[in-house]
Amino acid sequence: MxxxxxxxxxxxxxxxxxxxxxxxxxxxxxxxxxxxxxxxxxxxxxxxxxxxxxxxxxxxxxxxxxxxxxxxxxxxxxxxxxxxxxxxxxxxxxxxxxxxxxxxxxxxxxxxxxxxxxxxxxxxxxxxxxxxxxxxxxxxxxxxxxxxxxxxHVADEGCPAIGFPLMTAPARDVVVDKFGYQTPTGFTTARSAPDDLRSVIDRVETNSQAANAGLRHGDKIIEVNGFSNGGVLIVYGGEDALARAEQLGREREAQRIDSQPGEKNDARVKLVFDDVKKAIDVRNQLRTDISGKGRVFDTDVFTDLINNWPRGDQQLDMKVERQGQEAIIPAFTPRTLGLHxxxxxxxxxxxxxxxxxxxxxxxxxxxxxxxxxxxxxxxxxxxxxxxxxxxxxxxxxxxxxxxxxxxxxxxxxxxxxxxxxxxxxxxx
Structure with missing residues (x-):
């Protein structure tokens, strides 16, 4: 809570x-x-x-x-x-x-x-x-x-129940990951286009906090929790591959470069870009430069935030593009189904x-x-x-x-x- x-x-x-x-x-x-x-x-x-x-x-x-x-x-x-x-x-x-x-x-x-x-x-x-x-x-x-x-457990109708803030609750491991009772946020997303890493709203759960906040099918997420919904590249590989990723990140002025040490297959570098097109260019360059030495995964800031949600945070607010116009989605707290x-x-x-x-x-x-x-x-x-x-x-x-x-x-x-x-x- x-x-x-x-x-x-x-x-x-x-x-x-x-x-x-x-x-x-x-x-x-x-x-x-x-x-x-x-x-x-x-x-x-x-x-x-x-x-x-x-x-x-x-x-x-x-x-x-x-x-x-x-x-x-x-x-x-x-x-x-x-x-x-x-x-x-x-x-x-x-x-x-x-x-x-x-x-x-x-x-x-x-x-x-x-x-x-x-x-x-x-x-x-x-x-x-x-x-x-x-x-x-x-x-x-x-x-x-x-x-x-x-x-x-998920409570039957009429039983006392509590809906925990889903993004930060340990219950997410069960109701989302294990049994798939609900989505992490109250909606699903899809990739907007091959040349655009930003997520587009696919389906919104009926009566969810996301639906009540006004989120609609087809909304493209352009800002999340005050951050531009840019591109995120996650690079795995050996020292040479990770060094090249960091070098390209600095050269192309990545907003953030995070290095995570680990074993050969776990060490990684994360590059965050405000500009999605710049992220795609760096992705394509990396796939050529480190071919056979590492792997490059691409996503957007929204998806990366959901997958690595900060402990203690609860609310999600977004700015979306809807029919060519910007729309602000008021802050809302995704919650679990009612649990005993x-x-x-x-x-x-x-x-x-x-x-x-x-x-x-x-x-x-x-x-x-x-x-x-x-x-x-x-x-x-x-x-x-x-x-x-x-x-x-x-x-x-x-x-x-x-x-x-x-x-x-x-x-x-x-x-x-x-x-x-x-x-x-x-x-x-």
């Missing part, structure tokens, strides 16, 4: 063009940490866990950092993300169960390594952490909503669970029961909520990874409950 909330207008050379981006997901992580310190401090006093006040923040930091690391690592393993992307956590890309499991492990290590010396009661502290974890999940899912990840708002469902469920756990606390039969109740309730919720999710692959037994883990967590919670009933400290 709002991947980037705002920009701090400094260091624009490192964060072009507007400065340091403040991501909605990162802001919610910060709020989760702050609220977790306060809530766990209050709960630890209420439960009589003997957790020293000065250790509350340490414990939250350990849970927070280990949870993020575990959630990120699990996501990277599941989706085969390179380790070099590990720290780009502000962009999303976490598996919550990985965070919960890693957090529990870190909690136990910290307890037996540090807290036990302060005579902190393990299971009373676990009871205190359960509502705090639920609060962290509730706030974290708001971050997922802002980021547009963890989305649900599974992020909101989880936030609401966790807030309800917090109330339930706090209300049940005086009724607990033994220390640790609130914690096992949290695990069981969350496992059931997550299993059911996963049925509505559309961004998680099937991993085994006809279920997603999180559903498989939910079953294991539920079994573990039931086993812990039985063990605590037999050997735990009973409440009068």
């Amino acid at each position: 709002f991947q980037v909330l705002f920009h701090i207008p400094i260091l624009k050379g490192y964060f072009p063009p507007d400065g340091i981006p403040i991501h909605g997901f990162g802001v919610m992580l910060f709020l989760t940490f702050i609220s977790g310190v306060w809530f766990l401090g209050w709960l630890s006093q209420k439960t009589g866990s003997n957790l020293p006040r000065e250790k509350v923040q340490d414990l939250v930091i350990i849970l927070f950092v280990s949870g993020l690391a575990g959630a990120r690592f699990t996501y990277m393993q599941q989706y085969h993300v390179p380790l070099s992307q590990f720290f780009r956590i502000w962009e999303g890309g976490i598996v919550l169960y990985g965070g919960i499991i890693a957090g529990i492990g870190a909690f136990l290590i910290y307890y037996f390594g540090v807290l036990r010396r302060f005579q902190v009661n393990l299971w009373r502290l676990a009871d205190a952490t359960a509502p705090a974890i639920a609060l962290g999940i509730a706030l974290g899912r708001v971050g997922c909503l802002l980021n547009g990840c963890c989305y649900g 708002p599974t992020q909101i469902y989880e936030s609401i469920s966790m807030l309800l669970l917090i109330g339930f756990l706090l209300a049940y606390y005086p009724l607990r039969r033994h220390d640790g029961q609130v914690f096992t109740l949290f695990l069981a309730c969350y496992a059931v919720h997550r299993f059911l909520n996963e049925i509505l999710r559309n961004d998680t692959p099937i991993e085994g037994f006809g279920m997603s990874l999180s559903q498989n883990i939910s079953v294991l967590i539920l079994i573990a919670a039931l086993g812990m409950e039985l063990g605590l009933r037999k050997w735990g400290t009973r409440r009068v």
Whole structure:
């Protein structure tokens, strides 16, 4: 929804063009940490866990950092993300169960390594952490909503639904690329002519934001988001081919020259020209000069922008040529089809669970029961909520990874409950 909330207008050379981006997901992580310190401090006093006040923040930091690391690592393993992307956590890309499991492990290590010396009661502290974890999940899912990840299936008519900004939403990978439910922009394009790289509007989806903005069949895009819709050449090849591309780009005064290093087949140079005819001339020259040494692909600025959409941007505005006259298309935000708002469902469920756990606390039969109740309730919720999710692959037994883990967590919670009933400290 709002991947980037705002920009701090400094260091624009490192964060072009507007400065340091403040991501909605990162802001919610910060709020989760702050609220977790306060809530766990209050709960630890209420439960009589003997957790020293000065250790509350340490414990939250350990849970927070280990949870993020575990959630990120699990996501990277599941989706085969390179380790070099590990720290780009502000962009999303976490598996919550990985965070919960890693957090529990870190909690136990910290307890037996540090807290036990302060005579902190393990299971009373676990009871205190359960509502705090639920609060962290509730706030974290708001971050997922802002980021547009963890989305649900396309909702049936009459069901609650959210249309995410399509150009920047992770849901684009599914509703556009995987299933082809809709186009990336609300319309399709075609090449206007062999000697003109600029796109022409082909079909416009009925009732789409593009249609409401007045876009029509046959409109030729001459400007997009304030940029002239010129020609773009993308050149792949060896060093000689790429060097020749850069040389021609400088000689013919390309508006922008971008070099991307990589392996032999991945290294490329992108040349952007305001003048389409100049781009075509350079294309023809390159195809002659680097024949057998490289490849040249041509497109327009509009298509290149759509394929490499800036993170956080949402709106699309264009100037088109219509029947020989220029027409301005007002800014519009392409949106996905209505998707089940599974992020909101989880936030609401966790807030309800917090109330339930706090209300049940005086009724607990033994220390640790609130914690096992949290695990069981969350496992059931997550299993059911996963049925509505559309961004998680099937991993085994006809279920997603999180559903498989939910079953294991539920079994573990039931086993812990039985063990605590037999050997735990009973409440009068």
